Amino acid sequence: MAELVIREDNYANTKGLTTLTLNRPDALNALSPTLFVELRTHINDIADQIDDVGCVILCGKGRSFSAGNDLKAIQSGEAAPSRHFQAETLEAIERLPQPVIAAVQGHCYTGSLELALACDLIIAAENARFSDTHGKWGMSPTWGMSQRLPRRVGLGRAKELMFSGRVVSGREAAEIGLAVDCVANEQLMAAAAAMAGRFMENSWFTLRADKMLVNGGLDHTLSDGLEFERANSPGRGPDLEERLKAFQT
Numbered sequence: 166m167a168e169l170v171i172r173e174d175n176y177a178n179t180k181g182l183t184t185l186t187l188n189r190p191d192a193l194n195a196l197s198p199t200l201f202v203e204l205r206t207h208i209n210d211i212a213d214q215i216d217d218v219g220c221v222i223l224c225g226k227g228r229s230f231s232a233g234n235d236l237k238a239i240q241s242g243e244a245a246p247s248r249h250f251q252a253e254t255l256e257a258i259e260r261l262p263q264p265v266i267a268a269v270q271g272h273c274y275t276g277s278l279e280l281a282l283a284c285d286l287i288i289a290a291e292n293a294r295f296s297d298t299h300g301k302w303g304m305s306p307t308w309g310m311s312q313r314l315p316r317r318v319g320l321g322r323a324k325e326l327m328f329s330g331r332v333v334s335g336r337e338a339a340e341i342g343l344a345v346d347c348v349a350n351e352q353l354m355a356a357a358a359a360m361a362g363r364f365m366e367n368s369w370f371t372l373r374a375d376k377m378l379v380n381g382g383l384d385h386t387l388s389d390g391l392e393f394e395r396a397n398s399p400g401r402g403p404d405l406e407e408r409l410k411a412f413q414t
Contacts, residue, residue, distance in 0.1 A: 169200040171226075172207050174218070177358045181219030181365050183211060190227025195235035196276050198245040205254045212261055219369045220361040221265045223258075223284055224354065229271030230293070231280065251276070252308045255283035259380065262373040264364055268357040269293045269335070270350060279306070282313040285376065288360065289344040290353040293335035300330045316383065318342050370402035 171186040185207055187194035194200075211218050225231050234251075235243075245251060258265055258280075267281040270290035275298045281287050289295075297314070299306055306327075315323035318341050326333065339347040348356040364372055378398055382390035 168203065169197070170203040170207055176222065177355075179358060179362050179365070181217065181369070182222065182358060182361050183218045183220070184222045184224060187223075187225040187231055190225075190229075192235065193229040193232035193272055194225040194227065194277070195232050195238070196251070196280065197235040197238040198243050198250070199238075200235075201245060201251050201254050205250070205257060208254065208257045208261060211263065212257070215262050215369070215373065218263055219365040219372065221261065221263055222268055222354070222357045222361060223265060223280075224268040224357070225270070227271075230267070230269040230273045231277030232272045233274040233278075233298070234276035249307070255280060255309055258283040262376065263369075264361070264372055264376060266357050266361060268353050269295075269344070270353055274298055275310075276308060279308040279310050279313065282309065282317060286360075287338070287344040288353065288357050289335035289338045289347045290350045291335045291347060292350050293338065293344075293347070295333040295335075295338055295343060296330060297327050298330050300328070368402050368404050370399075370404060374399055374402070 167188060169188055171188050173184045173186070174182075176182045176184045185204065187196075187200065189195060189197070189200065211221060247253075264286070265284040267284040267287045268290075269281055269287055270293055273281055273293060273295045275296070278295055278297060297306075297310055299310070310327065314326065317323075318326070322341055333341070333343065335344065335347040338344040346356065346360075378394050381397060382393045385393055
């Protein structure tokens, strides 16, 4: 049986760059429970490999990032290991020490939008199409849409998108802050890899610390967030001396 999530290390000959590719192109990478089990295994492995993996790109094989939750799999009786397994997998992505970039082309609807929102950044292809279709099916979010989308695009815009279920293009996604950039379809993975490469030119220690401090302070007031930073910032990294010497030579 083919892997439902393919891991590739040192992608594009970039040391430390790992890609996780959703591999159900014939089903537009619909998110089945079995796919989530494979994804969770990879995420757990990567979390323990901070010396080997500096950045992660999550992407989809074929025409789409993902069409969303696999309703056919659910109807057929395929079940996740536990009730909130999918939501907890998204939280595991969010907790990864390394930065995670979602590279999105084609469909990115509902469950797959929630998956992309669990990543630190989204890069969209021009043909990307984002939508929250919970309302179309008479469902309510359980994978984090109501919490992550407002934090990404603001309260009013999030409510408008959730209430309407309208489709957002890749270009609009970049304009409203859902994505950080929109690129030509054929340039998507190259752009994501280039961004990851720029990140990894800096200290991996600092990348991990930045992510931990930003995410950890989100729910605090400014004053409490500043205290959180002072209390939790590790300060000097193990590569500080080496980087200073390289700068001076």
